[in-house]
Amino acid sequence: MSYGDTTILHGIDLDIHRGEIFALLGPNGAGKTTTVEILEGFRQCSAGEVRVLGADPARGDDAWRGRIGLVLQYWRDHRRWQVAELLTHFATYYPNPRDPAELLALVGLTKQAGRQVEHLSGGQRRRLDVALAIVGRPELLFLDEPTTGFDPEARRDFHDLIERLARDEGVTILLTTHDLVEAERLADRIAMLVNGRIGVQGTPTELSRRAAAQAEVRWTAADGTARTERTADPSRLVWELHQHTGGPIADLEVRRPTLEDTYLHMVHREAKRGADGAEAGAGAPEGEERAA
Ligand SMILES: Nc1ncnc2c1ncn2[C@@H]1O[C@H](COP(=O)(O)OP(=O)(O)OP(=O)(O)O)[C@@H](O)[C@H]1O
Numbered sequence: 001m002s003y004g005d006t007t008i009l010h011g012i013d014l015d016i017h018r019g020e021i022f023a024l025l026g027p028n029g030a031g032k033t034t035t036v037e038i039l040e041g042f043r044q045c046s047a048g049e050v051r052v053l054g055a056d057p058a059r060g061d062d063a064w065r066g067r068i069g070l071v072l073q074y075w076r077d078h079r080r081w082q083v084a085e086l087l088t089h090f091a092t093y094y095p096n097p098r099d100p101a102e103l104l105a106l107v108g109l110t111k112q113a114g115r116q117v118e119h120l121s122g123g124q125r126r127r128l129d130v131a132l133a134i135v136g137r138p139e140l141l142f143l144d145e146p147t148t149g150f151d152p153e154a155r156r157d158f159h160d161l162i163e164r165l166a167r168d169e170g171v172t173i174l175l176t177t178h179d180l181v182e183a184e185r186l187a188d189r190i191a192m193l194v195n196g197r198i199g200v201q202g203t204p205t206e207l208s209r210r211a212a213a214q215a216e217v218r219w220t221a222a223d224g225t226a227r228t229e230r231t232a233d234p235s236r237l238v239w240e241l242h243q244h245t246g247g248p249i250a251d252l253e254v255r256r257p258t259l260e261d262t263y264l265h266m267v268h269r270e271a272k273r274g275a276d277g278a279e280a281g282a283g284a285p286e287g288e289e290r291a292a
Contacts, residue, residue, distance in 0.1 A: 025178075103135060145176055189202060
């Protein structure tokens with residue numbers, strides 16, 4: 001995908017399976033929204049092949065569009081509409097819509113049903129975004145940074161809703177997010193996009209293991225100094241420490257590599273490549289990641 005002379009996406013290659021929750025992660029400007037907009041049919045890619053529910057999104061007809069759910073921008077023009085009114089109006093576009101009242105309960109907006117859209121808080125608007133995206137019972141749902149501005153409770157409710165849609169109704173969900181905890185909790189698989197390339201992809205567990213095979217063990221030694229050691233066998237190290245001290249190990253902490261470690265490792269690696277003037281991400285990023 002290029003805008004004029006500037007290449008934004010350098011050959012994204014991914015398959016998203018039916019019924020899975022797939023998260024696209026990456027720093028600002030990595031190309032997540034551009035990717036999602038190509039898949040939604042809002043942008044035509046400059047080269048390559050894209051198939052969404054069996055069709056080229058750039059040529060998707062109304063029947064195809066009715067099978068996908070996405071967060072539209074233009075409904076924001078309906079600021080004076082009441083929440084329930086807007087939802088009922090959008091429901092008329094679909095052959096088998098959800099009941100607007102049930103949907104309001106599902107996204108936790110029942111109390112705001114009669115409120116004008118312009119008087120909703122930021123987080124409530126995002127809930128309405130999601131409600132509008134699923135009113136037509138989509139098979140495939142695109143959510144671009146859906147929980148931005150959510151408080152912790154709203155975030156948890158939203159995660160429950162997404163899991164229910166995927167597990168109970170078999171909805172395929174493509175999610176972009178900056179929240180690594182969210183990705184780890186929700187996603188069956190994750191792709192990390194940096195500078196328009198997929199650096200790594202896999203299940204959250206696979207990606208967590210990529211950053212470093214070693215766990216970090218921290219404790220406070222008998223002389224009061226803080227100690228940190230990296231090891232591939234933390235239980236053995238803890239056992240040895242225990243043998244050595246003959247009692248409790250003070251402030252013991254065993255930390256496995258997290259998704260955040262992988263993410264930061266990859267972003268730093270790509271930033272360094274950029275600074276070195278190398279062609280970022282060229283070659284075989286997967287193999288290189290393993291070697292790292
Ligand atoms: N219409 C456009 N014309 C030219 N460049 C664009 C256009 N839209 C996006 N870009 C550029 O494409 C790159 C990728 O943008 P994109 O919005 O896809 O990133 P993103 O990963 O979604 O970022 P964020 O996390 O900040 O939302 C950025 O460098 C952006 O400036």
